[in-house]
Amino acid sequence: MKKINLVSISNYTILVYLIIWIYYAGFNWDVFSIKLNTNAGFSVIGGYPFIFFLLLGLAALLLLRYFVYINKVNTEKKESNSSHRIAIMEKDIELLKMKEVLFKMQTAEMDKNSSHLSALHEKLDSLSNQMSEKREEGKEDKEQNG
Numbered sequence: 095m096k097k098i099n100l101v102s103i104s105n106y107t108i109l110v111y112l113i114i115w116i117y118y119a120g121f122n123w124d125v126f127s128i129k130l131n132t133n134a135g136f137s138v139i140g141g142y143p144f145i146f147f148l149l150l151g152l153a154a155l156l157l158l159r160y161f162v163y164i165n166k167v168n169t170e171k172k173e174s175n176s177s178h179r180i181a182i183m184e185k186d187i188e189l190l191k192m193k194e195v196l197f198k199m200q201t202a203e204m205d206k207n208s209s210h211l212s213a214l215h216e217k218l219d220s221l222s223n224q225m226s227e228k229r230e231e232g233k234e235d236k237e238q239n240g
Contacts, residue, residue: 101166104159111155115148 119126126144133139 100162101159104155104162108152108155108159111151115151119144119148 127142128144129140130143131138131140132143
C-alpha cells in the first residue's frame with residue numbers, strides 16, 4: 095500500500111483553496127471588494143471581510159502545512175537514526191564474529207603450543223632422570239673403585 099504523503103495533500107489543499115477564492119473574486123469582484131463596518135461588540139471595525147477571511151484561511155492552511163512538514167522531517171530523522179543504528183549494530187555483530195574466530199584460532203594455537211610444551215617437559219624430565227641416574231652410577235663406581 096502506498097504511503098499517504100501529507101505534504102502533497104496540504105499543497106493541493108492550499109492550491110484548491112486559492113483557486114476557489116480567485117474564481118469567486120474574479121466573478122464577484124463587486125461583492126469581494128465591499129468595505130463593511132462590522133460591530134465587534136467593543137468597537138466598530140471597518141474593513142474588507144472577504145479579503146480578511148481569504149487571508150485568515152490561507153494563514154491557517156499555511157500553518158497546517160508547516161506542522162505537516164515538521165512532522166515529516168521528524169519522521170525522516172527517526173527513520174534515518176534507526177537505520178543508522180541498525181547499520182552500527184550489524185557492524186558490531188561482524189566485529190564480534192571476527193573476535194570469536196580470532197579467539198578460537200588463538201585457543202587452538204595455545205592448545206597446540208601447550209601440547210608441544212608438555213612433550214618437551216616430558217623429554218626434559220626423562221633426560222634429567224637419565225642424567226641423574228648416570229651421575230649416581232658414576233658416584234657408585236667411584237666409591238667402589240676408590
